Amino acid sequence: MSISTAPHRTIAVEARDVVKTYGRGDTAVHALDGASLTIPAGQFAAVMGPSGSGKSTLMHTLAGLDDADAGHVLLGDTDVTRLSERQRTLLRRERIGFVFQSFNLVPTLTAAENIELPLRLAGRRPDADWVDKLVTTLGLADRLHHRPAQLSGGQQQRVAVARALVTRPEIVFADEPTGNLDSRSGEALLDFLRHAAHDLGQTIVMVTHDPHAAAYADRVVFLADGRVVDELAEPTVAAVLSRMSGLDTVTTTRKER
Numbered sequence: 001m002s003i004s005t006a007p008h009r010t011i012a013v014e015a016r017d018v019v020k021t022y023g024r025g026d027t028a029v030h031a032l033d034g035a036s037l038t039i040p041a042g043q044f045a046a047v048m049g050p051s052g053s054g055k056s057t058l059m060h061t062l063a064g065l066d067d068a069d070a071g072h073v074l075l076g077d078t079d080v081t082r083l084s085e086r087q088r089t090l091l092r093r094e095r096i097g098f099v100f101q102s103f104n105l106v107p108t109l110t111a112a113e114n115i116e117l118p119l120r121l122a123g124r125r126p127d128a129d130w131v132d133k134l135v136t137t138l139g140l141a142d143r144l145h146h147r148p149a150q151l152s153g154g155q156q157q158r159v160a161v162a163r164a165l166v167t168r169p170e171i172v173f174a175d176e177p178t179g180n181l182d183s184r185s186g187e188a189l190l191d192f193l194r195h196a197a198h199d200l201g202q203t204i205v206m207v208t209h210d211p212h213a214a215a216y217a218d219r220v221v222f223l224a225d226g227r228v229v230d231e232l233a234e235p236t237v238a239a240v241l242s243r244m245s246g247l248d249t250v251t252t253t254r255k256e257r
């Protein structure tokens with residue numbers, strides 16, 4: 001029996017000493033070199049770090065897009081690192097949502113069809129109330145019959161976010177989701193992501209280079225040389241900038257040695 005009185009928060013995803021190496025011998029790149037991280041359910045977390053520090057590799061490994069060479073990735077109770085390729089595909093389809101910098105919408109489908117695509121692929125019926133809620137909150141109600149080319153970048157990315165959330169996934173991974181947006185569209189999207197975490201309980205992990213974007217998150221995790229080296233709760237832009245400049249110095253010093 002537990003005698004702990006600490007509040008219990010379910011863990012959405014966890015990385016334990018994850019190692020991922022590209023290439024061999026002299027040309028080997030240790031993209032992840034013992035990365036460990038825990039993301040509680042309902043948290044909006046940002047992942048930052050210098051270029052090449054392993055952010056995308058970490059995200060792809062957490063999401064079961066890439067396999068790890070060593071260590072473990074746990075999505076809820078599932079050890080993703082022990083799954084076959086086919087099981088990982090199913091896991092991604094059923095339990096994970098993705099938002100990419102380049103939107104990745106299907107050009108021949110309308111906004112509504114793009115949003116509902118993950119449900120169709122999973123053979124599930126749309127939950128009309130949930131789809132309505134997403135579409136309304138994201139301001140897409142009058143754009144549903146447009147194709148991506150008829151939408152602005154901000155609208156396309158909001159369609160991509162609705163598509164990522166439509167299956168109510170356990171976790172959404174967003175890779176530079178505001179990278180191709182102007183600052184106003186970017187802020188609207190980040191506001192929505194924060195709302196999705198705080199009011200809808202959606203767990204979100206976002207990779208970003210932008211301290212302004214990171215400041216929308218509940219927590220920022222910093223990577224350097226393939227490891228989690230620092231983190232910041234309730235981040236502000238100034239605090240993120242200050243930690244980032246520290247990381248650049250660490251990375252440069254190591255590389256010069």
Ligand SMILES: Nc1ncnc2c1ncn2[C@@H]1O[C@H](COP(=O)(O)OP(=O)(O)OP(=O)(O)O)[C@@H](O)[C@H]1O
Nearest residue numbers: 022023029031049050051052053054055056057058
């Ligand atoms: N498919 C690959 N083959 C070889 N090396 C790779 C591959 N993918 C990534 N790398 C290397 O692994 C390291 C980590 O890459 P990763 O893309 O995860 O970093 P990142 O922090 O996301 O970088 P950026 O901010 O520039 O996007 C880099 O040195 C990169 O060159």
